[in-house]
Amino acid sequence: MDDTPQVDPDYAEEVRRLAVERDALILAHNYQVPEIQDVAHHVGDSLQLARLAAASTASTIVLCGVHFMAESAKLLAPDRTVLIPDLGAGCSLADTITADQLREWKAEHPGAVVVSYVNTSAAVKAETDICCTSSNAVDVVNSIPAEREVLFLPDQFLGAHVQRETGRTNMHIWMGECHVHAAISGDQLVRRVKELPDAELLIHPECGCATSALYLAGEGVVPESHTHILSTGGMLTKARQLGSATVLVATETGMLHQLRKANPLADFQPVNPKADCKYMKMITPDALLRSLRENVFEVTIDADVAVRARRSVERMVELGGAPVPA
């Protein structure tokens, strides 16, 4: 059951009124606070939000998420105004690699295909051949001819997951991590599974426990058939199929709101109840209202960077992937 308080109807009405006035589409990531998720026009994972931005005809897109997501929206909808309600909403994972570092890495592996997770700056995307998100990373790497070396960045846990799924041996992985997901450990997962041995497990591939989960499943410590490594959008699809199960969720806690809405019969519990992304939580209801009222904060990308970065995001979107949420 979702016990989240209902969103204030006056606030919701004001947001929707301002959105109409500004011809704005409000997109929210699955980790946003419930008050933002519940007033947004669409809620989704990072690939779904990028595709929604590309498909939209609204003159303004308000991206309630972190900065790289707003940049992706701007890359795919360059003629639109893209706003983020707080410019400080960054991403510790995106910060683990700069464009200079990537250029140096590429120089060490001439001819390699660069695959960047969308959790990267536009400047890093400009040095990238094709982007991926957690929902399509395996497909993206599989689309690259087997004989080509791959540089995969910046998340080491997602990289390990992709390597396992594709069986690829010529793939080099950048050792970055997200502080929120790295803090969801294999030990915590095992402890929670011992408390709830029949629980289904929904695990984001960025988690520190994702690598251990499949190893533990192989060892029989956690049940293999109950272990699902999925993007935030994939978790929602799975949640709808789980009936009244008990479900352990290994990702940022904002996800629980959408999961409980998607399946009110199931009992969703966080593996780590402290897994909060402070950047995602910078987008408050007041910040969203201000963004709509004052037309702030506009996301811009240097034209030269944008041309090159757009190519890598467009290649990803062309490969298809997660369905766009209703």
Ligand code: 13P
């Ligand atoms: P998704 O692509 O699964 O939405 O994840 C984005 C993200 O930032 C995870 O921390």
Ligand code: SF4
């Ligand atoms: Fe970045 Fe981690 Fe926050 Fe996702 S949860 S936005 S990867 S810091």
